[in-house]
Amino acid sequence: MSAPVATAPSHAPAQESAARTQARARARAERRDRWIWRVAGYVTFLAIWQITSSFLVEDFILPPPADIADEIGAIVSSNQFVTHFSATVKNIAIGFSIAFVLGTVIGIAMGRSRWWEAFLSDWVMLTLTTPGLVFALVCAMVFGLGALGPIAAVVITSVSYVAVNVVEGVKAAPKDLGDMARAFRVPWHRSLRHILLPFLAPFFFTAARYGFSVSWKIATLMEVIVGTKGIGFMMRSEFQEFNMAGFLAWVLLFFAFALFLERGILQRQMRRFYRWRPEVSR
Amino acid sequence: MSVVVAHPRRARRRLEHRLLGVVRSPRFARWSSWVAFLVVWQLSIPLLPTLLLPTPAEVGEFMWDEIRGDTVAPQTVYEAFGVSLVRLSIGLAIAFAIGIPIGLLMGLSKKATWFGHDFVVVGLAMPSLVWALIAAMWFGFGNTAPLVTVVLAAVMFVVINIAEGVRNVPKDLLDMGTAYDVERRDVIRHVVFPSLMPFFFAALRYALANAWKGLVLAELFASTNGAGWMIKFWYDAHRAQGIIGYALFFILFALLIERLVFGRLSARVFRWRPQAGALPRPEPVTAKGGN
Numbered sequence: 001m002s003a004p005v006a007t008a009p010s011h012a013p014a015q016e017s018a019a020r021t022q023a024r025a026r027a028r029a030e031r032r033d034r035w036i037w038r039v040a041g042y043v044t045f046l047a048i049w050q051i052t053s054s055f056l057v058e059d060f061i062l063p064p065p066a067d068i069a070d071e072i073g074a075i076v077s078s079n080q081f082v083t084h085f086s087a088t089v090k091n092i093a094i095g096f097s098i099a100f101v102l103g104t105v106i107g108i109a110m111g112r113s114r115w116w117e118a119f120l121s122d123w124v125m126l127t128l129t130t131p132g133l134v135f136a137l138v139c140a141m142v143f144g145l146g147a148l149g150p151i152a153a154v155v156i157t158s159v160s161y162v163a164v165n166v167v168e169g170v171k172a173a174p175k176d177l178g179d180m181a182r183a184f185r186v187p188w189h190r191s192l193r194h195i196l197l198p199f200l201a202p203f204f205f206t207a208a209r210y211g212f213s214v215s216w217k218i219a220t221l222m223e224v225i226v227g228t229k230g231i232g233f234m235m236r237s238e239f240q241e242f243n244m245a246g247f248l249a250w251v252l253l254f255f256a257f258a259l260f261l262e263r264g265i266l267q268r269q270m271r272r273f274y275r276w277r278p279e280v281s282r
Numbered sequence: 283m284s285v286v287v288a289h290p291r292r293a294r295r296r297l298e299h300r301l302l303g304v305v306r307s308p309r310f311a312r313w314s315s316w317v318a319f320l321v322v323w324q325l326s327i328p329l330l331p332t333l334l335l336p337t338p339a340e341v342g343e344f345m346w347d348e349i350r351g352d353t354v355a356p357q358t359v360y361e362a363f364g365v366s367l368v369r370l371s372i373g374l375a376i377a378f379a380i381g382i383p384i385g386l387l388m389g390l391s392k393k394a395t396w397f398g399h400d401f402v403v404v405g406l407a408m409p410s411l412v413w414a415l416i417a418a419m420w421f422g423f424g425n426t427a428p429l430v431t432v433v434l435a436a437v438m439f440v441v442i443n444i445a446e447g448v449r450n451v452p453k454d455l456l457d458m459g460t461a462y463d464v465e466r467r468d469v470i471r472h473v474v475f476p477s478l479m480p481f482f483f484a485a486l487r488y489a490l491a492n493a494w495k496g497l498v499l500a501e502l503f504a505s506t507n508g509a510g511w512m513i514k515f516w517y518d519a520h521r522a523q524g525i526i527g528y529a530l531f532f533i534l535f536a537l538l539i540e541r542l543v544f545g546r547l548s549a550r551v552f553r554w555r556p557q558a559g560a561l562p563r564p565e566p567v568t569a570k571g572g573n
Contacts, residue, residue: 033393033396034396037393037396037397038396038397038399038400040397041396041397041398041399041400041401042400044397045401061420114308115306115307115308115311116311117308117311118308118309118311118312118315119311119312119314119315120315121312122312122315122316123315123319126533129491129533129536129537129540130529130532130533130536131494131495131498131532132495133495133498133499133502133510133513134513134525134528134529134532137513137517137525138522138525138526138529140517141335141517141520141522141525142335213407216409217409217410217411220409220411221409221411221499224411224415232411235411235412235415239415239418239419239503242419244419247415247416247419251412255404255407255408258407
């Protein structure tokens with residue numbers, strides 16, 4: 001959201017303020033247009049959906065939006081929502097914390113030393129390109145129905161995403177600041193805290209976002225295959241009952257929750273972390 | 283006299299030095315990581331609480347049998363990947379046919395962007411698992427569900443990359459086109475299209491990756507052939523060497539596509555360009571001087 005800034009050279013204050021008012025008016029008009037078109041998009045989408053479900057196909061193929069809203073209401077008001085979401089979130093939280101620590105260590109080792117980079121890079125690449133399904137099935141076979149399976153799957157798939165981003169960050173870290181710190185004999189923990197960490201922060205956040213979205217996907221997939229509770233488990237049971245409305249309701253809830261975690265928590269943390277930056281407007 | 287004594291010591295030190303050099307070389311690291319992995323795998327199998335896991339030797343044997351076409355499964359590995367590849371390419375072609383016009387529209391018109399942006403974002407974030415399950419519920423077993431999954435999983439990646447590419451078309455060239463009354467079609471053909479190519483490749487790359495994951499899942503839930511279904515076959519048969527063997531085939535397949543499609547082709551097309559990625563990369567912190 002960058003408002004157009006009046007860059008015309010100002011000769012008189014009156015002229016300048018006029019230009020600024022004009023620019024502000026234009027920005028406001030644009031924002032209004034944006035909202036109109038966005039709302040139009042949603043309305044069109046819902047209308048197409050409603051028309052399709054009421055005239056073109058049977059309800060069980062595409063239930064009308066109202067049915068899904070009812071399902072969502074039922075899920076949220078009953079205890080199901082809390083039970084299944086907390087089960088999934090717990091797996092993700094444990095798995096992703098382990099993956100984050102492990103990935104950071106791997107990433108720093110790979111970024112600092114050519115030897116470790118050569119040692120690990122094949123594995124990082126392989127885990128990045130292999131479909132998550134493979135890991136999910138192998139974990140399901142090794143750990144069975146227990147709680148360890150989803151956690152292991154989350155760790156294996158998301159650790160590489162963290163590592164890759166940390167490597168990028170470590171490699172791009174400013175050499176001159178590190179040299180200066182060494183020249184002035186700054187203790188290593190302080191140079192870590194004040195040079196490397198602030199520099200790595202954006203890479204950490206990117207890593208967290210990618211790793212987080214990957215964790216969500218693999219955790220639900222794992223629950224679809226071997227889960228006994230959780231969002232994925234509910235998706236599977238709705239799938240097996242051919243209950244499209246229930247299935248879509250769970251998908252929508254899943255989305256809402258993931259969006260809330262990403263926007264509400266991760267990005268707020270991000271903004272807090274970047275307080276020290278002089279020109280941060282986003 | 284001392285020279286005679288010092289000589290073998292120096293030779294030994296030189297040998298040590300050279301050995302250390304070998305051990306420290308990245309090439310040694312790469313090989314040792316594979317060896318270490320295999321050794322750890324082979325040794326840890328008896329320690330794990332399950333009897334289902336295969337040793338590397340068993341997986342190797344399985345893969346060799348599969349490569350020779352000697353299998354107990356209803357499909358050989360070639361047939362399975364062939365079926366999947368056909369579905370993947372048809373689905374991607376459809377996804378591009380749908381995605382490119384939408385992407386062009388969204389790149390050219392701000393209103394179209396506002397109209398559709400949120401749906402594109404949701405489409406990008408949607409796990410391919412969801413597409414696979416929806417397609418499976420809609421179309422049941424057969425070829426349609428995997429195909430639809432590929433299209434759904436790929437199309438938004440095409441849209442967003444093409445739109446981004448259109449927005450990055452050099453503005454001055456477009457202005458010149460308008461100034462000299464070049465027809466819109468010619469502008470698209472000669473200005474928009476060439477600068478779109480890197481984004482086209484990025485679209486292909488991400489669409490392919492996501493579509494492949496979706497396809498495998500769709501075959502697992504709603505098909506009776508293809509590579510994804512074969513993994514399920516071995517899973518149901520409780521033969522982990524089948525799953526891991528197929529996992530390795532998947533990796534080989536991905537490497538093959540990567541080398542052939544992207545390595546060769548994009549290296550030739552984009553020799554002059556350092557990078558063709560379109561995913562948002564973290565902006566490095568640049569402390570700008572001045573205000």
